Amino acid sequence: MKKSINKFIYSFAAIVGFATVSIAQDNKSDELGKIALATYIPAQESMSEQATNMLTNKLGQIISTNGIAKSSYNSRFIITANANVMTKDLLATAPPMTALTLDVTLYIGDGIDGKKFASKSLTLKGVGTNETKAYIDAMKNINQNDAGIQSFVTNGKNKIVEYYKANCSLIIKEAQLLEKQNRFDEAIFMLTSVPAECTDCYNKTMAIIPSMYKKMIDRDCKVKLMEANNLWNATQDYDTAMTVGGILSSIDPASACVGEAKALSAKVGKRVIEIDKREWNLNYEKEVGLQKDLIKAYRDVGVAYGNGQPKSVTYNVVGWW
The missing domain is CATH 3.40.50 (Rossmann fold)
Incomplete structure (x- = not known):
C-alpha cells in the first residue's frame, strides 16, 4: 500500500445571503463588532x-x-x-x-x-x-x-x-483608495474597525467588504501559485513537493485560481510517485458555512493587519489635562 506522506485539508464558507443587522445582534457575546x-x-x-x-x-x-x-x-x-x-x-x-x-x-x-x-x-x-x-x-x-x-x-x-x-x-x-493600491488587508482593517453599534455605517462597510475580500484572495492565489510553480519547475524532489504543498494549502479555496492549484497539486503528486514511490495527496473538502463565519474571516484579516502594526505609539493627548 502506498504510504500517504502529506495531506492538506481545504475548507471554505459559501456566501449564503447577507443580513448584517441580525448578525451584529448574534455576535453581541463576542469581541467582534x-x-x-x-x-x-x-x-x-x-x-x-x-x-x-x-x-x-x-x-x-x-x-x-x-x-x-x-x-x-x-x-x-x-x-x-x-x-x-x-x-x-x-x-x-x-x-x-x-x-x-x-x-x-x-x-x-x-x-x-x-x-x-x-x-x-x-x-x-x-x-x-x-x-x-x-x-x-x-x-x-x-x-x-x-x-x-x-x-x-x-x-x-x-x-x-x-x-x-x-x-x-x-x-x-x-x-x-487602499483597495486600488492592492492594500487589501489595510482596507479591510479600516472597514472592520467600524463597530456594530454604528448600525448604518457598519452595514455600509459590511456590504463593501465581500468584493474586496474576493479581490484579495484572488490576488493572493495568483502570487502563491506563481511561487509554487517556480519552485517546482526549478527542483522536482520530495522536499520541494512538501514546500509546494505548504504553499498550495494556504490558498483560499474560494479564490479564482483554485482550479490551477488543484492541477499543480495533481502534477506534483504524479511526479512524487515516479521519483519517490510514495503518494502525495492534496484533498479538498468543502463546507457550507454561515454568514457570521464569513464576517469573522473578514475581521481576522483586519485583526492580523492591526496586530502587525507597531506595538508602541505616542497618542496626542495634549490639553486633556
Missing part, C-alpha cells in the same frame, strides 16, 4: 512602573466590564488617565508608612486627532511602606462598577458612535 479602546498611560514622572501597570490594568477592567473590547492593536480611540498627588504624608508608624491622596482623572477620546470625548475625576487614598505601594493601594480603590465610571464610559461610547456617523463616507473612500 464592539467598540474597541486601547489603554494608554503616558510616562508620568511621579509614578513608578508598577503603579503605571496597576493603573493600566484598572483601565482594562473598566472597559471590559462596561461592554467595550480591549483593542489588541493601536486603536485610534483610547482610554487613558492622569494622576496628581494632592497630599503626601509620612506616618510615624512602625514601620514608617507613606499616605497619598491622589486626584486621578480618566479620559476617553480620539488619540489620533487629539479630541477628548469624556472625562471622570476620582479622589483616591492609599497607604504603603513606600510611595509606590501607596500608589498601588490607592489605585485598588478604582471601582469599574461605579455608576459615575459607567456614565463616563457611556458618554465616551456615544461620542465614538457620533464619530463614525460623521466620518463614514470618508472611511469608505479611504478604504477604496
Whole structure:
C-alpha cells in the first residue's frame, strides 16, 4: 500500500445571503463588532512602573466590564488617565508608612486627532511602606462598577458612535483608495474597525467588504501559485513537493485560481510517485458555512493587519489635562 506522506485539508464558507443587522445582534457575546479602546498611560514622572501597570490594568477592567473590547492593536480611540498627588504624608508608624491622596482623572477620546470625548475625576487614598505601594493601594480603590465610571464610559461610547456617523463616507473612500493600491488587508482593517453599534455605517462597510475580500484572495492565489510553480519547475524532489504543498494549502479555496492549484497539486503528486514511490495527496473538502463565519474571516484579516502594526505609539493627548 502506498504510504500517504502529506495531506492538506481545504475548507471554505459559501456566501449564503447577507443580513448584517441580525448578525451584529448574534455576535453581541463576542469581541467582534464592539467598540474597541486601547489603554494608554503616558510616562508620568511621579509614578513608578508598577503603579503605571496597576493603573493600566484598572483601565482594562473598566472597559471590559462596561461592554467595550480591549483593542489588541493601536486603536485610534483610547482610554487613558492622569494622576496628581494632592497630599503626601509620612506616618510615624512602625514601620514608617507613606499616605497619598491622589486626584486621578480618566479620559476617553480620539488619540489620533487629539479630541477628548469624556472625562471622570476620582479622589483616591492609599497607604504603603513606600510611595509606590501607596500608589498601588490607592489605585485598588478604582471601582469599574461605579455608576459615575459607567456614565463616563457611556458618554465616551456615544461620542465614538457620533464619530463614525460623521466620518463614514470618508472611511469608505479611504478604504477604496487602499483597495486600488492592492492594500487589501489595510482596507479591510479600516472597514472592520467600524463597530456594530454604528448600525448604518457598519452595514455600509459590511456590504463593501465581500468584493474586496474576493479581490484579495484572488490576488493572493495568483502570487502563491506563481511561487509554487517556480519552485517546482526549478527542483522536482520530495522536499520541494512538501514546500509546494505548504504553499498550495494556504490558498483560499474560494479564490479564482483554485482550479490551477488543484492541477499543480495533481502534477506534483504524479511526479512524487515516479521519483519517490510514495503518494502525495492534496484533498479538498468543502463546507457550507454561515454568514457570521464569513464576517469573522473578514475581521481576522483586519485583526492580523492591526496586530502587525507597531506595538508602541505616542497618542496626542495634549490639553486633556
